[in-house]
Amino acid sequence: xxxxxxxxxxxxxxxxxxxxxxxxxxxxxxxxxxxxxxxxxxxxxxxxxxxxxxxxxxxxxxxxxxxxxxxxxxxxxxxxxxxxxxxxxxxxxxxxxxxxxxxxxxxxxxxxxxxxxxxxxxxxxxxxxxxxxxxxxxxxxxxxxxxxxxxxxxxxxxxxxxxxxxxxxxxxxxxxxxxxxxxxxxxxxxxxxxxxxxxxxxxxxxxxxxxxxxxxxxxxxxxxxxxxxxxxxxxxxxxxxxxxxxxxxxxxxxxxxxxxxxxxxxxxxxxxxxxxxxxxxxxxxxxxxxxxxxxxxxxxxxxxxxxxxxxxxxxxxxxxxx
Numbered sequence: 151x152x153x154x155x156x157x158x159x160x161x162x163x164x165x166x167x168x169x170x171x172x173x174x175x176x177x178x179x180x181x182x183x184x185x186x187x188x189x190x191x192x193x194x195x196x197x198x199x200x201x202x203x204x205x206x207x208x209x210x211x212x213x214x215x216x217x218x219x220x221x222x223x224x225x226x227x228x229x230x231x232x233x234x235x236x237x238x239x240x241x242x243x244x245x246x247x248x249x250x251x252x253x254x255x256x257x258x259x260x261x262x263x264x265x266x267x268x269x270x271x272x273x274x275x276x277x278x279x280x281x282x283x284x285x286x287x288x289x290x291x292x293x294x295x296x297x298x299x300x301x302x303x304x305x306x307x308x309x310x311x312x313x314x315x316x317x318x319x320x321x322x323x324x325x326x327x328x329x330x331x332x333x334x335x336x337x338x339x340x341x342x343x344x345x346x347x348x349x350x351x352x353x354x355x356x357x358x359x360x361x362x363x364x365x366x367x368x369x370x371x372x373x374x375x376x377x378x379x380x381x382x383x384x385x386x387x388x389x390x391x392x393x394x395x396x397x398x399x400x401x402x403x404x405x406x407x408x409x410x411x412x413x414x415x416x417x418x419x420x421x422x423x424x425x426x427x428x429x430x431x432x433x434x435x436x437x438x439x440x441x442x443x444x445x446x447x448x449x450x451x452x453x454x455x456x457x458x459x460x461x462x463x464x465x466x467x468x469x470x471x472x
Contacts, residue, residue: 152413154444160390160409162426166464167394169427170376175367178374179207181230181458185375187348188216188224188337197351201226204358213238214311214340222337223348230458231377238380241341242291244308247315248334251301255326261295263325264305268293273317288313302333342382349373377458378430386422387411394425395464403434403452405443415440420455425464432457 173182188197194212202210205228213225213235222245227235255263273288292308307315316332323330338345349357357369389397393407403423415421417439423431434452436443443451 154411154413156408156411156444157390160426162391166391167425167427167429170378170429173376175361175371175374178371178376179205179228180460181377182228182374183213183231183377183380184226184228184354184373185343185348186224186226186354187345187350188221189351190219190221193218194224197224198226200351201354204355211235214241214243214337216337217316217335220335220337222335223340223343223345224337225340225343225380228374230460231380233456233458234377234380237384238341240311242308242339243311243313243337244306244339245315246296246334246336246338247305247307247319247332249303249305249319249322250331250333251303251323251326252329254301255328259326260303263322264293264295266325267318267321271318271321273313286312290318293318306338341380378424378428381422381430384422385412385415385419386424388424388426389431391426391464392467394429394431394459395461395466397423397431397434397454398457398459398461398464399466400454400457402450403454405446405448405451408443408451411440411444413440417442421452423452425459429459429463431459 184201186197186201188194192200194215198210198212202208207228209232210226210228211232213227214223216222216224225238227238268290270287270289273286288310290307290309290313292306294306295303296306297304307313307318315335319330319332354370354373357373360366361370387408388410389403389407390409393403396407397403409426412421415436417436420433420435423434425431432454433456435455436452437450438446
């Protein structure tokens with residue numbers, strides 16, 4: 151996506167805000183995320199509650215529920231980062247699954263069944279799911295046979311968010327005319343993050359102990375990532391320091407406040423707004439096509455749909471009543 155620079159002379163004041171990677175630990179915990187390698191046993195909700203109590207935070211939740219028996223990548227969102235939970239829930243996921251067949255299936259029939267369960271499929275949530283049970287479609291981008299030992303098959307599944315692998319096991323059994331059980335499930339990736347980016351609950355607990363008991367925050371700080379790292383794929387525009395505080399307080403975005411604007415974003419679509427230091431200010435909904443905004447000189451171009459920035463980080467540049 152081409153980005154147009156609308157004001158080459160714009161500069162940012164180093165006295166206010168900072169690059170996301172330069173934030174303090176307290177700032178990261180106020181709006182950041184931790185990538186956890188979930189163990190088998192506890193629910194995703196229980197792990198989020200344990201982490202919240204461990205860190206002494208008021209607000210911390212999880213993004214992308216894993217069943218208790220499942221393991222793997224589970225983002226934990228802290229503070230203002232929780233606002234974007236619904237956005238990261240839409241990220242593509244990949245899993246390693248172990249399926250157990252009651253009887254060993256024919257190789258050709260199994261390959262045909264797996265091909266049928268690839269692409270756009272109907273995926274009805276199981277009755278044990280927390281969501282409403284209704285027919286819906288999801289895209290399975292890849293269903294790969296990795297290994298087989300008798301009745302047990304290991305497969306990799308790359309799919310849309312919200313795809314129920316347990317449902318795929320049930321459907322596979324119906325098509326093969328033999329019950330199929332999902333024995334193990336491990337989430338390898340969530341969006342652009344994989345298991346190599348994750349920490350365990352034990353590692354998190356050790357890092358918190360070093361921080362609270364020894365005053366050593368480096369280990370914990372390395373585990374808490376700025377919210378912006380979850381938003382790298384979002385179309386975005388950049389704004390001047392003078393517009394940051396106004397937008398953070400819910401004011402409309404005006405054309406003179408823009409520094410850059412991407413091509414191709416249509417009227418009514420959401421756009422991520424960042425400061426000149428790369429800080430996520432929030433999301434706005436465009437009132438005109440991007441090309442029309444670029445051609446404007448003044449006037450309102452967008453209204454905020456979500457604010458992510460602390461209102462006190464940048465100074466107000468508008469007059470206040472005495």
